Amino acid sequence: MSGQSAPEHLDARRLLCPLPVIRTQDRIVDMRAGDILAVCCSDPGARYDIPAWCRINGHKILEISEGDYEFTITLQVGESDAVQPGD
Amino acid sequence: MAKAKAVALISGGLDSLLAARVVLGQGVHVEGINFFTGCCVEGHTHAIRKRDSEKPKRNNALWVAEQLGIKLHIIDVVEEYKDVLLNPKHGYGANLNPCLDCKGFMVRKADEWAVAHGFDFLLSGEVIGQRPMSQRMDTMPVVVRESGAGERLLRPLCAKLLPPTLAETRGWVDREQLHDFSGRSRKPQMALAEKYGFTEYAQPAGGCCFLTNREYSSKLGDLWNARGHREYELDDILLLKVGRHLRPRPNFKLILGREEGENNYLRGYCSQFSHLRILSHRGPLGLIDGAADRDDLLLAARLAARFCQGRDAAQVEIEVHEHGGETWTTLVRPMPVAEVLREWYV
Numbered sequence A: 001m002s003g004q005s006a007p008e009h010l011d012a013r014r015l016l017c018p019l020p021v022i023r024t025q026d027r028i029v030d031m032r033a034g035d036i037l038a039v040c041c042s043d044p045g046a047r048y049d050i051p052a053w054c055r056i057n058g059h060k061i062l063e064i065s066e067g068d069y070e071f072t073i074t075l076q077v078g079e080s081d082a083v084q085p086g087d
Numbered sequence B: 001m002a003k004a005k006a007v008a009l010i011s012g013g014l015d016s017l018l019a020a021r022v023v024l025g026q027g028v029h030v031e032g033i034n035f036f037t038g039c040c041v042e043g044h045t046h047a048i049r050k051r052d053s054e055k056p057k058r059n060n061a062l063w064v065a066e067q068l069g070i071k072l073h074i075i076d077v078v079e080e081y082k083d084v085l086l087n088p089k090h091g092y093g094a095n096l097n098p099c100l101d102c103k104g105f106m107v108r109k110a111d112e113w114a115v116a117h118g119f120d121f122l123l124s125g126e127v128i129g130q131r132p133m134s135q136r137m138d139t140m141p142v143v144v145r146e147s148g149a150g151e152r153l154l155r156p157l158c159a160k161l162l163p164p165t166l167a168e169t170r171g172w173v174d175r176e177q178l179h180d181f182s183g184r185s186r187k188p189q190m191a192l193a194e195k196y197g198f199t200e201y202a203q204p205a206g207g208c209c210f211l212t213n214r215e216y217s218s219k220l221g222d223l224w225n226a227r228g229h230r231e232y233e234l235d236d237i238l239l240l241k242v243g244r245h246l247r248p249r250p251n252f253k254l255i256l257g258r259e260e261g262e263n264n265y266l267r268g269y270c271s272q273f274s275h276l277r278i279l280s281h282r283g284p285l286g287l288i289d290g291a292a293d294r295d296d297l298l299l300a301a302r303l304a305a306r307f308c309q310g311r312d313a314a315q316v317e318i319e320v321h322e323h324g325g326e327t328w329t330t331l332v333r334p335m336p337v338a339e340v341l342r343e344w345y346v
């Protein structure tokens, strides 16, 4: 596994589902297994959708931290054998 | 022999769940694809409205993929979809739903994706006679032809009623184990769901998007009418899903949040619109869509006051923020209910 460099950040605030998932998915295409991505969201739906998308696509949720009106989902890119959009 | 690979169009409803399950059961590697057009039912209103917050806010397409244990690729087609919605070759259904063109578009996009990613065929949950526009015996071939997918498209739930496709002739799936569902009855699907042990699934009433909804279509028609053109941005069509929309004059529309979740959502648009904040009472946030002068803004303020807790008060204090201009405060008499005309409701 490579990666473990400084986390990348994705601002998905004000986006409504499924856009936070789409933006996460599209960002991960350019990342390597082991890399960390922190996604900042404000739509409560993303709290369920991003972890669900990660589970089915083989990525790992490391942490969900809560803010006042937003929260950050930190995930680690998995060793996916599947093609990803934009490949 | 390597497993055949199929892309399944996943809407989040029962039919696409079953279609993918049928093909998975034949040993095919299946991955799902789902398209975000901006008009999708998924997510938004649940996300926005606080009153729904006790319900699980799941995205049905993701949930279906998880039930099936397959990957799901969600593709943003908002820009390309505009042409489908604005210029449907086959026209609209009962509302502003261009279902036949839409199906052709989605199958084409899925097919392009499948070819680009080395998949052998694609599958959808269509059933002959299930929907009045896009799923009729005479329109099913239109989707096949116009999408360009041709015989790469398999419809596992009604395949036995259609000519064999590539997946069948190549032996990737056994035609005998596919189905012959037709008509509007949901019984065969429910029986199949039971066979597979699916007890909980989404059954969207009108279809997979807001365009089949009469109120939503009426708001979209009003927007096009008022602007004198039909171009739209994603924010325009998202805003149609939120709040109470009233057009007291042709040149502007007032959007009022109906509860806290909607007010929070509308707040995100304050920098783009003139807007009203009620200071003296609890009440909605109001966005003004259109070019409104001072007289229009005062009318909007009286109308907004009608929907706040001070509706019976002699005066309500409102802060008016003019987009790109001044912010001022005014005391208004809430509009009596008799003056709020029915035709103002969009």
Ligand code: SF4
Pocket: B097, B098, B099, B100, B102, B103, B134, B206, B207, B208, B209, B210, B211, B212
């Ligand atoms: S209901 Fe909406 S998404 Fe579904 S086919 Fe019709 S236009 Fe397309």
